[in-house]
Amino acid sequence: MAPVSPVMVRPGPWQRLRRELFASRVDGLISIGLIGGLVAVGLGLAKWVLVQAQWTVISANSTLFAVGRYPLEQQWRLWLLTTLLALATGLSWGLLRALPRSGASARAWPRNDRWAVAILVVLALWRPMALQLALPIQLRWWAITGLLLLARWAAGRWGAAIPASARRWMPLIWPLLYLLGMVLISGGLGLVRVAPSDWGGLLLTLLMATFSILLCFPLGVLLALGRRSNLPLLRWGSVLYIEFVRGAPLITLLFLGQNILGFLLPGGLAPDRVWRAAWVLTFFAAAYVAEAVRSGLAAIPAGQLEAARSLGLPMPQALIHVVLPQALRVALPATVGQFISLLQDTTLLSLIGLLDLLGTARTVMANPAYLGRNAEVYLVLAVLFWCCCAALGLGSRALETRLNPTAPSNVTPSR
Amino acid sequence: MVTPWWRHRRLMPWLIQAAVGLVVLVLVAFLLGNLVRNLTQAGLLLTWSWLGNPAGFEIAETAIPFDAAMPYWRALLAGLANTLKVVLAGLVGATVLGTLVGTASFSTNGLLRRLARVYVELIRNIPLLLQLVFWYFVVFLALPNGAAALQLPGVVLAKAGLYLSWFDPAWQWQGPQLINGVWTAPLRITVEFAALLTGLVIYTGAFIAEVVRGGVASVAKGQWEAANSLGFSPLQTLTRIVLPQALRVIVPGLNSQYISLAKSSSLAVACGYTDLYSVAETTLNQTGRAVEVVVILLGSYLVIDLVISGLMNGLNGLVQLRER
Numbered sequence: 246m247a248p249v250s251p252v253m254v255r256p257g258p259w260q261r262l263r264r265e266l267f268a269s270r271v272d273g274l275i276s277i278g279l280i281g282g283l284v285a286v287g288l289g290l291a292k293w294v295l296v297q298a299q300w301t302v303i304s305a306n307s308t309l310f311a312v313g314r315y316p317l318e319q320q321w322r323l324w325l326l327t328t329l330l331a332l333a334t335g336l337s338w339g340l341l342r343a344l345p346r347s348g349a350s351a352r353a354w355p356r357n358d359r360w361a362v363a364i365l366v367v368l369a370l371w372r373p374m375a376l377q378l379a380l381p382i383q384l385r386w387w388a389i390t391g392l393l394l395l396a397r398w399a400a401g402r403w404g405a406a407i408p409a410s411a412r413r414w415m416p417l418i419w420p421l422l423y424l425l426g427m428v429l430i431s432g433g434l435g436l437v438r439v440a441p442s443d444w445g446g447l448l449l450t451l452l453m454a455t456f457s458i459l460l461c462f463p464l465g466v467l468l469a470l471g472r473r474s475n476l477p478l479l480r481w482g483s484v485l486y487i488e489f490v491r492g493a494p495l496i497t498l499l500f501l502g503q504n505i506l507g508f509l510l511p512g513g514l515a516p517d518r519v520w521r522a523a524w525v526l527t528f529f530a531a532a533y534v535a536e537a538v539r540s541g542l543a544a545i546p547a548g549q550l551e552a553a554r555s556l557g558l559p560m561p562q563a564l565i566h567v568v569l570p571q572a573l574r575v576a577l578p579a580t581v582g583q584f585i586s587l588l589q590d591t592t593l594l595s596l597i598g599l600l601d602l603l604g605t606a607r608t609v610m611a612n613p614a615y616l617g618r619n620a621e622v623y624l625v626l627a628v629l630f631w632c633c634c635a636a637l638g639l640g641s642r643a644l645e646t647r648l649n650p651t652a653p654s655n656v657t658p659s660r
Numbered sequence: 661m662v663t664p665w666w667r668h669r670r671l672m673p674w675l676i677q678a679a680v681g682l683v684v685l686v687l688v689a690f691l692l693g694n695l696v697r698n699l700t701q702a703g704l705l706l707t708w709s710w711l712g713n714p715a716g717f718e719i720a721e722t723a724i725p726f727d728a729a730m731p732y733w734r735a736l737l738a739g740l741a742n743t744l745k746v747v748l749a750g751l752v753g754a755t756v757l758g759t760l761v762g763t764a765s766f767s768t769n770g771l772l773r774r775l776a777r778v779y780v781e782l783i784r785n786i787p788l789l790l791q792l793v794f795w796y797f798v799v800f801l802a803l804p805n806g807a808a809a810l811q812l813p814g815v816v817l818a819k820a821g822l823y824l825s826w827f828d829p830a831w832q833w834q835g836p837q838l839i840n841g842v843w844t845a846p847l848r849i850t851v852e853f854a855a856l857l858t859g860l861v862i863y864t865g866a867f868i869a870e871v872v873r874g875g876v877a878s879v880a881k882g883q884w885e886a887a888n889s890l891g892f893s894p895l896q897t898l899t900r901i902v903l904p905q906a907l908r909v910i911v912p913g914l915n916s917q918y919i920s921l922a923k924s925s926s927l928a929v930a931c932g933y934t935d936l937y938s939v940a941e942t943t944l945n946q947t948g949r950a951v952e953v954v955v956i957l958l959g960s961y962l963v964i965d966l967v968i969s970g971l972m973n974g975l976n977g978l979v980q981l982r983e984r
Contacts (some may be wrong), residue, residue: 265770589787
């Protein structure tokens with residue numbers, strides 16, 4: 246017999262509103278005050294955005310904000326890279342969706358997917374027009390978005406037909422694409438070299454962030470393992486490094502990188518200013534990632550390592566195959582949190598004279614033509630950073646549920 | 661069967677450590693050797709005597725008396741005092757704001773609860789440096805001067821600074837006054853300091869709100885219900901029953917947020933406030949003493965971190981549950 250559930254009366258919207266906002270007299274007063282404040286702020290902001298703000302400072306400098314002073318005749322390389330990235334994104338997206346998942350929902354077009362497509366289309370249609378880009382550039386953005394959606398559709402349609410052995414190698418296109426992107430951006434292999442000092446804007450910000458994120462992660466894992474190692478030298482070395490870096494503000498370390506690195510290396514060997522900053526960011530973030538990973542390692546019972554060792558696995562294999570997969574899953578939210586703050590920390594490059602997004606913004610506003618247009622520029626940057634960081638956070642939460650072996654959606658019913 | 665040497669349980673750990681130690685030693689020796697050689701070539705070998713030379717630059721606002729004729733060490737000390745000033749004010753402000761917002765996310769009022777979430781999500785996903793320049797250039801530098809200044813009871817917000825009521829030298833309570841188009845008041849805060857403080861408080865406040873929220877959420881629901889049934893008001897429940905228990909979880913989290921606030925205060929240079937980092941940068945540009953300046957910088961922040969950590973650990977010992 247099915248258990249009898251208590252009668253549930255779903256409160257109507259009016260009752261819900263009343264319970265949420267006007268439960269007591271004090272609540273009512275607070276609510277009225279807050280609503281009044283919110284309406285005033287909202288109206289003021291809307292008036293400013295639509296009437297008072299002068300957005301030409303953004304539209305006239307959109308290229309500068311996007312790529313800085315990257316030479317105009319070489320910008321086709323960045324377009325090519327964007328196209329390739331869009332293709333790879335579409336393919337991965339489609340394949341992830343096409344992977345056989347639990348039963349019936351495999352074929353359906355999930356709602357969040359539809360939302361993503363809708364947002365993408367709206368962004369692609371609206372953004373180039375809002376920025377008043379030239380028609381050829383608008384057309385390029387539309388073509389790239391179309392390509393992304395096409396690749397997603399094709400991969401979703403025929404992705405399941407690809408044999409699993411081939412599909413296992415598909416993720417490799419990302420590291421390959423990254424290396425190719427580096428070559429495309431910096432030149433070499435027959436392409437004209439573009440000096441790092443000419444990279445700027447969003448390009449520099451994203452490049453610095455991805456470079457540091459990719460490199461600080463393995464470094465951080467090694468440091469965390471070192472800190473929990475039984476070997477005293479490794480342990481104390483790691484502790485010393487982690488605590489030294491965590492005790493110093495990033496800006497002083499960047500300062501150290503710009504002013505002392507030249508003395509530490511033999512003449513001429515020191516990398517240029519952009520790469521120095523990139524390495525400092527990497528080594529800085531590694532210490533914080535190490536702490537995140539260490540908390541993950543601490544959550545894994547010692548029995549796991551002992552069991553693996555007593556089954557005859559050598560230490561490196563026991564760590565790689567047994568301990569780390571579990572520990573990294575636990576450490577995932579904290580690690581992504583560090584990546585998010587690393588992305589935010591790239592703004593500090595503007596303080597040491599590099600032209601990242603914020604640095605570019607400062608040079609634009611130094612132009613007398615755009616005097617007093619601070620609010621517009623900073624608002625756009627804030628929205629941009631907010632979207633990137635929020636997307637990273639959302640992605641980490643999605644990955645978390647996907648990796649969690651006990652989550653209900655991932656438990657396949659036994660046949 | 662003979663165990664191969666790479667499986668030897670005693671030998672291998674020592675071999676690994678010896679190898680790592682050797683690599684680190686060689687690396688450090690290599691870097692230090694270069695450092696000494698390069699510094700000797702540049703004529704900048706480590707010395708501290710330059711600290712006694714007159715600094716020759718002014719600092720706009722100082723917590724301790726300073727002028728350009730004073731030596732470099734005095735300039736650095738003035739910078740450190742400025743840093744400490746903003747860190748102390750920031751700690752207090754961020755704690756108050758964070759506690760308010762963190763407890764607001766447990767309000768019975770749905771709107772207040774959601775606003776607290778929106779605040780945290782909005783602030784945490786925007787870089788601090790961007791927020792600092794926003795507060796300085798967009799908000800505080802846009803304030804009008806003179807009679808048009810923003811006037812609140814006892815407080816005047818003008819581009820030239822924030823003017824507050826305080827006791828004048830004759831111990832009379834004195835509000836801001838407009839004399840010949842210029843505001844005067846017993847207490848004046850520069851807009852640079854105000855912008856930095858606002859940015860730091862609002863940014864760190866969001867993180868502290870999360871710490872407080874986590875701490876309050878860790879207190880069992882039965883505690884709320886028990887206090888409620890004993891006749892405590894919601895506010896009394898929070899301040900007398902829940903927060904004292906939540907402190908055990910909150911204090912360690914606060915520790916790391918306080919340290920990160922102290923470190924973030926080094927971004928002061930973005931809104932024109934002359935803190936330790938800013939003075940150090942000027943000093944380096946004038947003297948070229950890179951190594952010494954960086955050592956002073958890193959050392960000072962390390963000491964500040966250690967002091968905060970020590971105090972918070974002491975506090976932690978006080979709030980932990982004492983078991984018999």
